[in-house]
Amino acid sequence: MARKTDIPSSYYGEPRKFDPNFRGPVHNRSCTDVFCCVIFIIIILGYIALGTVAWIHGDPRKVVYPTDSHGQFCGHQNTHNANKAILFYFNMLKCANPTVLINLQCPTTQLCVSKCPDRFATLLDAWNTKNWEYYKQFCKPGFKIGSKSVLEVIQDEDCPSMIVPSRPFLQRCFPDFNTRNGILTVANQTIFKDGHNNERSVSDLKDAAKDTNTSPRAFWTNVTGGIANLLNAKEVGMKIFEDYANSWDWILMGLVITMVVSLLFILVLRYTADVLLWFIIFGVIAAVGYGIWHCYWEYSTLSGKPGANITISDIGFHTDFSIYLKLSQTWLIFMISLSVIEAIVVIVLIFLRTRLRIAIALLKEGSRAISYIMSTLFYPIITFFLLAICIAYWAITAVFLASSGNAVYKVTPTDEKCMYASLTCSPKTFSQTNITKVCPGSQCMFAFYGGESVYHRYILVLHLCNLFVFLWLVNFVIALGQCTLAGAFASYYWALKKPNDIPACPLYSSFSRAIRYHTGSLAFGSLILAVVQMVRIVFEYLSRNVKGSQNACARFLLCCLKCCFWCLERFIRFMNRNAYIMIAIYGRNFCTSSKDAFFLLMRNAIRVAVLDKVTDFLLFLGKLLISGSVGVLAFFVFTHKIPVIQEEVPSLNYFWVPLVTVIFGSYMIAHGFFNVYAMCVDTLFLCFCEDLERNDGSSSRPYYMSPGLHKILRKGQEGAKLCSAS
Numbered sequence: 001m002a003r004k005t006d007i008p009s010s011y012y013g014e015p016r017k018f019d020p021n022f023r024g025p026v027h028n029r030s031c032t033d034v035f036c037c038v039i040f041i042i043i044i045l046g047y048i049a050l051g052t053v054a055w056i057h058g059d060p061r062k063v064v065y066p067t068d069s070h071g072q073f074c075g076h077q078n079t080h081n082a083n084k085a086i087l088f089y090f091n092m093l094k095c096a097n098p099t100v101l102i103n104l105q106c107p108t109t110q111l112c113v114s115k116c117p118d119r120f121a122t123l124l125d126a127w128n129t130k131n132w133e134y135y136k137q138f139c140k141p142g143f144k145i146g147s148k149s150v151l152e153v154i155q156d157e158d159c160p161s162m163i164v165p166s167r168p169f170l171q172r173c174f175p176d177f178n179t180r181n182g183i184l185t186v187a188n189q190t191i192f193k194d195g196h197n198n199e200r201s202v203s204d205l206k207d208a209a210k211d212t213n214t215s216p217r218a219f220w221t222n223v224t225g226g227i228a229n230l231l232n233a234k235e236v237g238m239k240i241f242e243d244y245a246n247s248w249d250w251i252l253m254g255l256v257i258t259m260v261v262s263l264l265f266i267l268v269l270r271y272t273a274d275v276l277l278w279f280i281i282f283g284v285i286a287a288v289g290y291g292i293w294h295c296y297w298e299y300s301t302l303s304g305k306p307g308a309n310i311t312i313s314d315i316g317f318h319t320d321f322s323i324y325l326k327l328s329q330t331w332l333i334f335m336i337s338l339s340v341i342e343a344i345v346v347i348v349l350i351f352l353r354t355r356l357r358i359a360i361a362l363l364k365e366g367s368r369a370i371s372y373i374m375s376t377l378f379y380p381i382i383t384f385f386l387l388a389i390c391i392a393y394w395a396i397t398a399v400f401l402a403s404s405g406n407a408v409y410k411v412t413p414t415d416e417k418c419m420y421a422s423l424t425c426s427p428k429t430f431s432q433t434n435i436t437k438v439c440p441g442s443q444c445m446f447a448f449y450g451g452e453s454v455y456h457r458y459i460l461v462l463h464l465c466n467l468f469v470f471l472w473l474v475n476f477v478i479a480l481g482q483c484t485l486a487g488a489f490a491s492y493y494w495a496l497k498k499p500n501d502i503p504a505c506p507l508y509s510s511f512s513r514a515i516r517y518h519t520g521s522l523a524f525g526s527l528i529l530a531v532v533q534m535v536r537i538v539f540e541y542l543s544r545n546v547k548g549s550q551n552a553c554a555r556f557l558l559c560c561l562k563c564c565f566w567c568l569e570r571f572i573r574f575m576n577r578n579a580y581i582m583i584a585i586y587g588r589n590f591c592t593s594s595k596d597a598f599f600l601l602m603r604n605a606i607r608v609a610v611l612d613k614v615t616d617f618l619l620f621l622g623k624l625l626i627s628g629s630v631g632v633l634a635f636f637v638f639t640h641k642i643p644v645i646q647e648e649v650p651s652l653n654y655f656w657v658p659l660v661t662v663i664f665g666s667y668m669i670a671h672g673f674f675n676v677y678a679m680c681v682d683t684l685f686l687c688f689c690e691d692l693e694r695n696d697g698s699s700s701r702p703y704y705m706s707p708g709l710h711k712i713l714r715k716g717q718e719g720a721k722l723c724s725a726s
Contacts, residue, residue: 017694022494022694023494023496024490024491024493024494024495024585025487025490025491025494025510025513025584025585025586025587026585026586026587029513029517029587030517030587031516031517031518031520032517032518032520032521032583032587032588032589032590033518033520033521033523033524033589033590034520035520036520036521036523036524036527036590037519037520037523038520039523040472040476040519040520040523040527043469043472044469044473046469047393047466047469047473050397050462050465050466050469051393051396051397051400053462054397054400054401054404054462055400057400057404058399058400058401058402058403058404059403059404065085065171066086066087066110066112066171066172067087067110067446068081068087068110068111068112068446069109069110069111069443069445069446070427070446071409071446072112074086074087074112074171075112075171081112083114084112084113084114085112085114085171086112086113086114086115086116086168086171086172086173087110087111087112087113087171087172087173088110088111088112088113088116088117088138088160088166088172088173089108089109089110089172089173090108090109090110090111090157090159090160090161091108091109091157091160091161092108092174092175107412107445108157109140109157109160109443109445111138111139111140113137113138113173115168116165116166116167116168116173117138117163117164117165117166117173118165118166119134119163119165120162120163120164120165121134121135121162121163122161122162122163123135123150123153123154123159123160123161123162124150127145127150128145132145135159135163136159138159138160138163139158139159139160140157140158140159143158143159155440156443157443164176239653239654240653240654240657242653243652243653243654243655243657243658244657244658244661246650246651246652247638247650247652247657247658250634250637250638250649250650250658251658251661251662251665254630254633254634254662254665254666255662255665255666255669257630257633258626258627258630258665258666258669258670259669259673261626261629261630262626262669262670262673262674263377263673265622265626266367266370266377266673266674266677267367267370267371268367269363269364269366269367270364270367270368270371274357274360274364277356277359277360277363277618277622278360280618280621280622280625281349281356281618281621283625284345284621284624284625285342285345285346287628288338288341288342288345289342291334291338292335292338292339292342295331295332295334295335295338296331296335298328298331299328299331299332299335302327302328302331303328348617356614359614359615359618360618362615362681362684362685363615363618363619363677363681365681365684365705365706366489366677366680366681366684367677368498368706369489369492369493369680369684370676370677370680372492372498372499372502373488373489373491373492373502373506373507375507376485376488376489376507376676376680377673377676379481379484379485379507379676380481380672380673380675380676382481383477383478383480383481386477386480387474387477390470390473390474390477391470391474393470394466394467394470397466398463398466401459401462401463401466402463404459408424408446409424409425409426409427409430409444409445409446410423410424410425410444410445411423411424411425411435411439411442411443411444412442412443412444412445413439413442418438418439418442419438419439420435420438420439420442421439425444426444427444430443430444467534467537468530468534471529471530471533471534472523472526472527472530473526475525475526475527475529475530475533476522476523476526478526479522479525479526479576479580480511480514480515480522482576482577482580482581482679483510483514483518483522483580483581483583483584484507484510484511484514484584485507485510485676485679485680485683486510486580486581486583486584486585486679486682486683487506487509487510487511487513487514487584487585488506488507488509488510489679489680489683489684490581490584490585490683490687491503491506491509491510492506493683493684493687493688493691493704493705494687494704495704496702496704498706510584513584513587514583514584517587518583518587520589520590521583521589521590521593522580522583522590524589524590524591525576525579525580525590525594528572528576529569529572529573529576532565532568532569532572533569535565536562536565536566536569539558539561539562539565540562542558543555543558543559543562575594575597575598576594577679577682578594578597578598578600578601578682578686579593579594579597580593581597581682581683581686582594582596582597582600582686584683585687597686600686600689600690603689604689615678615681616678619674619677619678622670622674623667623670623671623674624667626666626667626670627663627666627667627670628663630662630663630666631659631662631663631666634658634659634662634663635655635659637649638652638655638658638659639655687704688705691703691704691705
């Protein structure tokens with residue numbers, strides 16, 4: 001009697017039958033999922049209409065011209081700001097406030113000016129002096145000296161508390177801080193005169209925090225304390241920008257080397273896959289092992305030195321990373337991290353050791369397929385181009401939607417605890433309300449564009465529609481790429497005599513079939529994924545809103561839902577990928593292809609361990625090897641460790657800036673190449689399992705797999721047992 005846990009083979013569908021007329025991807029096919037194709041086309045037309053409506057109702061001036069605190073454009077003709085094209089911020093430090101990300105408006109008074117300040121002065125210096133005539137042009141229009149005290153003027157932001165030499169950038173005044181020979185300067189000067197004609201140095205901005213304790217000076221102390229942080233940030237930013245400017249050609253050279261190495265790596269796998277991949281495995285183990293030993297040696301060496309036992313949290317953040325390398329705790333963290341990585345790698349290899357030869361055979365066959373269809377390696381460029389169009393259209397539409405309607409004003413208090421904060425207000429009647437009494441110093445400032453019309457009341461809905469269609473289009477572009485590559489590689493596999501029987505231009509033919517016949521099926525699969533992603537975004541938004549809530553049950557429920565939908569998205573991605581392979585081969589609709597792919601996977605359950613674990617793991621090690629090797633080369637270059645070129649390499653403030661850029665860029669480039677490779681291996685494995693079901697290796701029913709792949713994956717009946725679920 002069969003056990004209850006036994007599942008008959010027919011439970012997951014009948015295996016494929018021998019068909020003498022089957023020669024790979026079906027050429028005589030019809031359009032699939034036509035209804036979804038029509039819906040998709042209508043949605044695209046509606047998306048174009050949405051962009052048109054956003055363009056009509058949106059005001060390009062709101063994007064081109066900066067807007068002051070009263071919602072007036074700077075530099076636009078036929079306005080009183082026609083000759084004032086530059087935006088001046090009273091207190092730019094407030095632009096780091098999180099509300100900027102919500103309202104896209106800095107919570108400080110903003111004024112249109114004709115030119116940026118070219119001297120240093122404070123309100124206290126300019127008050128009742130001859131310098132007031134220059135200073136008052138940066139105060140609110142109509143402000144008269146003597147109408148309020150200095151504290152009231154600063155509190156109400158009628159005038160800025162201080163001005164510093166600035167220069168326009170993107171039509172906005174930014175402090176003109178620079179470094180010259182390692183010395184911080186303002187407007188390329190280290191000494192300048194204030195309102196009392198006294199000479200001041202740049203360091204006075206930092207030392208002013210030690211000034212007197214009188215109330216006006218106390219405010220000035222807080223401002224200069226923030227300016228000190230701004231100076232440090234500006235100095236670091238300028239150094240980073242300078243490093244990029246001096247090393248961009250070397251960074252580009254490193255990325256080009258990565259492209260060449262990735263291409264050669266994939267081609268070399270065709271001949272030396274077994275040796276190369278075993279070399280990668282043991283090379284990674286040896287490299288991580290050496291890293292563990294080196295970290296332990298550094299840790300033991302520093303443990304006895306004075307000052308090396310200080311914790312990282314005690315010294316805070318420093319741009320000079322060499323400081324952290326002098327701490328024993330740093331090397332202890334490195335040693336523990338590398339030990340965990342080493343343990344994971346070894347455990348994975350132990351449990352999957354019997355399947356490594358299968359994975360190596362698949363990778364070797366994939367390299368052979370790519371060498372015959374080299375154009376597939378460059379298809380990601382088309383995907384990148386289409387994705388760039390989708391992103392650009394979404395961003396432009398979002399900006400014009402955000403700039404639709406009239407100016408909306410919000411209460412901006414000095415104290416974030418004010419009960420009226422972020423409430424809608426009217427600049428004309430704001431002074432007559434009691435808000436300024438309850439929340440002293442609060443202002444009615446421009447926040448964003450909106451209105452009360454039907455169109456403006458549904459702006460949020462239009463934003464959500466814009467986001468949803470964007471997700472749908474992005475997933476469609478990715479699906480199109482997967483289906484196109486799958487069709488090309490399937491053409492290679494089902495060619496009986498390789499490469500003679502491979503059809504001409506397989507990539508172009510596959511792309512044409514996907515667009516002509518299966519737009520609806522690809523749109524169907526993309527729609528399902530876009531819906532799940534949209535739900536995840538909604539849950540993420542709700543999670544951020546209840547993050548500070550006291551309701552622990554709601555937070556726990558949202559966390560569970562986020563986890564479930566993350567798993568659901570991963571599963572749908574996996575199933576869609578395999579469904580697109582079946583669509584590329586047989587030309588059936590999405591649901592039928594998904595069912596066929598699912599049953600084929602269940603009849604070949606070992607695939608999960610063979611392909612999605614072992615081969616992906618090996619490809620990941622390949623990405624690490626390529627990006628790590630280029631990173632090591634970049635390290636020796638930027639630290640002047642290569643004598644031949646050390647004179648040509650520029651001296652850098654922070655060598656890690658171009659180094660991190662090269663490593664990250666190298667990994668992304670290698671990821672792009674290996675994604676094509678992974679799709680190739682996926683397609684070949686599904687074709688292989690179907691090949692085993694259709695054929696038996698006899699002269700009348702020969703296998704389409706290569707002899708090398710057949711030798712490893714099937715010896716007698718072992719291959720059938722290997723690819724069959726027990």
